[in-house]
Amino acid sequence: QVQLVESGGGLVQPGGSLRLSCAASGRTADSYVVGWFRQAPGKEREFVAAISRGGDVTHVDSVKGRFIISRDNVKNTVYLQMNSLKPEDTAVYYCAADSSRLIARTPGDYDYWGQGTQVTVSS
Numbered sequence: 001q002v003q004l005v006e007s008g009g010g011l012v013q014p015g016g017s018l019r020l021s022c023a024a025s026g027r028t029a030d031s032y033v034v035g036w037f038r039q040a041p042g043k044e045r046e047f048v049a050a051i052s053r054g055g056d057v058t059h060v061d062s063v064k065g066r067f068i069i070s071r072d073n074v075k076n077t078v079y080l081q082m083n084s085l086k087p088e089d090t091a092v093y094y095c096a097a098d099s100s101r102l103i104a105r106t107p108g109d110y111d112y113w114g115q116g117t118q119v120t121v122s123s
Helices: none
Strands: 003-007 010-012 018-025 033-039 046-051 057-059 067-072 077-082 091-098 117-121
Touching (some): 018 091, 046 067, 057 067
Parallel strands (some): 010 117
Antiparallel strands (some): 046 057, 067 077
16 A cells, blocks of 8 residues: 655746655555646546656646656655646646556546645736
8 A cells, every 4th residue: 555645736827837746655656657637626637647667657648748757766756847837737736556557547547646736827
């Protein structure tokens, strides 16, 4: 079992940057596929990015070239570097862990979730 804690959210102006962190405890982060999801008010939770056990990454098209997912095995932490932020990126961001070997984009495929961190992009 793994526990996940997100941090790094906040208020940022359009065009700005934030780095979200997902700290894992209980088991190592590289024992899981770790994904980032987001949920805006009134909308369904959507996939943003994920990193596999082996370090393969994938990002949803709407954030490609702006967001980068990465993992620090020493710190047991997965990051989401978010650049060129837009108002439509405003949401609660969640990290999640999946014990399978393949990257999944569906929230229901993930077994463990953090509590979420709010990201607001506004001038």
